[in-house]
Amino acid sequence: MNESEVIRMNHKIYETLDYHKIIRMMSEHAVTELGREHVLSLKPETTYERVAERLKETKEGLDILRIKGGLPLPKLADIRPALKRLEMDANLNGLEIAQIGKVLYTTSETVRFFEELKDNEHDFPAVFAWGDKLVVLPAVSGEIRQAVDEDGRVQDEASLALQQIRRQMRRSEMTIREELEKIVRGKQARYLSDTLITIRNDRYVIPAKSEYRSMFGGIVHDQSASGQTVYVEPKQVVELNNRLKQLQSEERQEIERILSELSAAIAPHVSEIRHNAYVLSQLDVINTKALFGKQIGGVIPSLSEENHVSLRQARHPLLDRELAVANDLTIGKDYQAIVITGPNTGGKTITLKTLGLLQLMGQAGIPVTVAEDSVLGVFGNIFADIGDEQSIEQNLSTFSSHMTNIVSILEEVDDTSLVLFDELGAGTDPQEGAALAIAILDEVGSRNAYVMATTHYPELKVYGYNRPFTTNASMEFDVDTLSPTYRLLIGVPGRSNAFEISQRLGLSTTIITQAKQLIDGESHDLNDMISDLESSKKQAEEEASHLHLAVEESETLLAELKNAVGYLKQEREKELEKAKEAANELIEEARREAEMIVSDIREKQKRVGEMQVKEHEFIEMHAQLDDLRHEQKQLKKNKILQKAKKEQQLKVGDDVKVESFGQRGTIIGKQKEGLWEVQMGIIKMALPESDLTKLAPEKETRSSIVTIKDSDGKVGRRKVENQLDLRGKRYDDAMHELENYLDEAILSGYSQVIIVHGKGTGALRTGVNEFLRSYRGIKSFGLAPQNQGGSGATVVEFK
Numbered sequence: 001m002n003e004s005e006v007i008r009m010n011h012k013i014y015e016t017l018d019y020h021k022i023i024r025m026m027s028e029h030a031v032t033e034l035g036r037e038h039v040l041s042l043k044p045e046t047t048y049e050r051v052a053e054r055l056k057e058t059k060e061g062l063d064i065l066r067i068k069g070g071l072p073l074p075k076l077a078d079i080r081p082a083l084k085r086l087e088m089d090a091n092l093n094g095l096e097i098a099q100i101g102k103v104l105y106t107t108s109e110t111v112r113f114f115e116e117l118k119d120n121e122h123d124f125p126a127v128f129a130w131g132d133k134l135v136v137l138p139a140v141s142g143e144i145r146q147a148v149d150e151d152g153r154v155q156d157e158a159s160l161a162l163q164q165i166r167r168q169m170r171r172s173e174m175t176i177r178e179e180l181e182k183i184v185r186g187k188q189a190r191y192l193s194d195t196l197i198t199i200r201n202d203r204y205v206i207p208a209k210s211e212y213r214s215m216f217g218g219i220v221h222d223q224s225a226s227g228q229t230v231y232v233e234p235k236q237v238v239e240l241n242n243r244l245k246q247l248q249s250e251e252r253q254e255i256e257r258i259l260s261e262l263s264a265a266i267a268p269h270v271s272e273i274r275h276n277a278y279v280l281s282q283l284d285v286i287n288t289k290a291l292f293g294k295q296i297g298g299v300i301p302s303l304s305e306e307n308h309v310s311l312r313q314a315r316h317p318l319l320d321r322e323l324a325v326a327n328d329l330t331i332g333k334d335y336q337a338i339v340i341t342g343p344n345t346g347g348k349t350i351t352l353k354t355l356g357l358l359q360l361m362g363q364a365g366i367p368v369t370v371a372e373d374s375v376l377g378v379f380g381n382i383f384a385d386i387g388d389e390q391s392i393e394q395n396l397s398t399f400s401s402h403m404t405n406i407v408s409i410l411e412e413v414d415d416t417s418l419v420l421f422d423e424l425g426a427g428t429d430p431q432e433g434a435a436l437a438i439a440i441l442d443e444v445g446s447r448n449a450y451v452m453a454t455t456h457y458p459e460l461k462v463y464g465y466n467r468p469f470t471t472n473a474s475m476e477f478d479v480d481t482l483s484p485t486y487r488l489l490i491g492v493p494g495r496s497n498a499f500e501i502s503q504r505l506g507l508s509t510t511i512i513t514q515a516k517q518l519i520d521g522e523s524h525d526l527n528d529m530i531s532d533l534e535s536s537k538k539q540a541e542e543e544a545s546h547l548h549l550a551v552e553e554s555e556t557l558l559a560e561l562k563n564a565v566g567y568l569k570q571e572r573e574k575e576l577e578k579a580k581e582a583a584n585e586l587i588e589e590a591r592r593e594a595e596m597i598v599s600d601i602r603e604k605q606k607r608v609g610e611m612q613v614k615e616h617e618f619i620e621m622h623a624q625l626d627d628l629r630h631e632q633k634q635l636k637k638n639k640i641l642q643k644a645k646k647e648q649q650l651k652v653g654d655d656v657k658v659e660s661f662g663q664r665g666t667i668i669g670k671q672k673e674g675l676w677e678v679q680m681g682i683i684k685m686a687l688p689e690s691d692l693t694k695l696a697p698e699k700e701t702r703s704s705i706v707t708i709k710d711s712d713g714k715v716g717r718r719k720v721e722n723q724l725d726l727r728g729k730r731y732d733d734a735m736h737e738l739e740n741y742l743d744e745a746i747l748s749g750y751s752q753v754i755i756v757h758g759k760g761t762g763a764l765r766t767g768v769n770e771f772l773r774s775y776r777g778i779k780s781f782g783l784a785p786q787n788q789g790g791s792g793a794t795v796v797e798f799k
Helices: 012-016 019-027 033-040 048-068 080-087 094-119 125-131 138-147 160-185 187-191 210-215 235-296 348-363 398-410 430-446 498-504 509-518 521-606 615-627 630-637 639-647 731-747 763-774
Strands: 198-200 203-209 219-223 229-233 309-314 327-331 337-341 381-385 417-421 450-455 470-478 483-490 655-658 663-672 675-680 683-688 692-695 704-709 715-720 723-725 752-756 778-783 793-798
Touching (some): 012 019, 012 381, 019 348, 033 235, 048 094, 048 235, 048 348, 080 094, 080 235, 094 138, 094 235, 138 235, 160 187, 160 203, 160 235, 187 210, 198 229, 203 219, 210 229, 229 235, 309 348, 327 348, 337 430, 348 381, 348 417, 381 398, 398 430, 498 509, 715 731, 723 731, 731 763, 731 793, 763 778, 763 793
Parallel strands (some): 337 450, 337 470, 417 450, 723 752
Antiparallel strands (some): 198 203, 203 229, 219 229, 309 327, 470 483, 655 663, 655 692, 663 675, 675 683, 704 715, 752 793, 778 793
């Protein structure tokens, strides 16, 4: 896809979300003129492939910055005008040729840098792809470097003729200075206004007093402003100056010839040089993004084709990172619309801008200020109606200005759009404004667009509950400090804190009570519901934090266990090797003894002619061979070892540990030799004997008989299990039954019981946890293991 085919976002969004400020800040890191131009014109990409490509380039740029300190790019001027002149058959001046030479030298150095990275086995395919496009021109580059220095001055070594001319010029200047030094330091010095040698009209002169100008003969070239000093070229140096002028003219002609030859040498390679300058500018853009990312503490997030945006610990890049409050911003997976309600000055607008700006930056391949595990989407367009855009020229009201902007947004929005509305429906009658806000949100939702909107209308607090793929959110407010915390609470609508704030500021309780009575019941119930939601969310966050710590501890323990297992395996291998060595030694010794016995037999058989081998001698030698196996026989006779081996043999009904799963199971059948059928909970599996370790039988679930008295004083007996199931029961009934059960469980002597409350909405679990906190006989409680119900059950331990 070429540049003309790329779909670009509406330009207005760049100003609205301060994207242009990010670009200007980033451009300060560019070192090439063309690279800075590209950075300033950098726009977000709108296709997944192009965004992924840009992010990959920047990630590799960050890695190169970390490993090598960045790409070795010097300051490079824009050589496009000079190349254009070459195409018009014009000759270049020294500075233009020097700038082209610097581009060619940088090209060679960059290629050499990439080869070094490859030799060190660093793999940066996206950046290397740019490097592969560079064309090295060593002959032209060497010719330029020999003839012209970095400032564009043609060097003496450019040609033999130039070298000779400049040598003669230096000699002429030296001769002229010697002649003038005789005057300055001789008897005629009293006719001078100053004892120095200077230059006027490219000729060496001396400053003489005006009344003595005729004392030196020669030519007067200039005079001072007061007229008291004239600058005289004495007659004795006129010819010398003439000779110097002639040499200077020859020098200019030779320089022009050299520059003409250099221009002719460069001209055939204009397209390659222009291409090199472009590639170097793109590498400069990559390096600039990396340097800017380091400056703001940005990272390269993952990319979602489904636009499941999840920005973890996102903060606005233009705010001080030490002061900015980071928030988790998620949209696209579980919901495509977020409605942030609540009072002003809580950070709603900056939250909108953070989401939009980070998306723009990410789609332009710029590092974003989020946590490492964040995910970006790819939007075809981002629209925003933020801030007071009242048009004085058109004499529009604030409401009319916002509505005009919203109308233009609705004309273009589609299912690839991200729309940001700030104070939607504001600036008009509250009832009509709320109705319009709901209708606009419904229209955007009908087009499957992604939307985040802020509002202070209470009617929209219910919107997130009534619309699919929509959720409420609010900005947290600390009533104790009477200030916002700027933390975003997803799933919790905003509520007014007017009563709490007024009470803390000293307003009469009577007035507050009367005010509460004046608001309708639905509003009061809604605020209570929001308050409960906030409490539940905080509790859930605390539990999640505890679980996170528990998981980290478990992972640490698992790592330690894995290390220990690895160590034990190594030690076992060492011991096996030692045992093998010892066994080999025993076998070798036995072999040697057997060979000696056999050799003895053979020797005796050789003497058969002389003397018959007696039968008892064969019996004795056979016994010697049997003695070599004595140790093995002893092992077979060892009853203790045989009993231990027999006890470890598996059979149907045995409890075993399945090593590969770390779970307990029961053998329910044997399929074939070495293969057993094992029941693990509700799962049956055929497992090899090597994967099973025999366990002692598990104690059966205990139940007790408790003697109780009813309300009439009659004595009865009741069986109490070590587990109580509250699922499906009303809250009040469940709490009553829980209290009775705990009393009976303690009387039964249980040290631990399980309360099954299910997962559901979490209300029953919350109620159970609150009751357990207040029950005196409990030592501790917590969520059950996964094989006993997990988060759907609570294990209680009594004192």
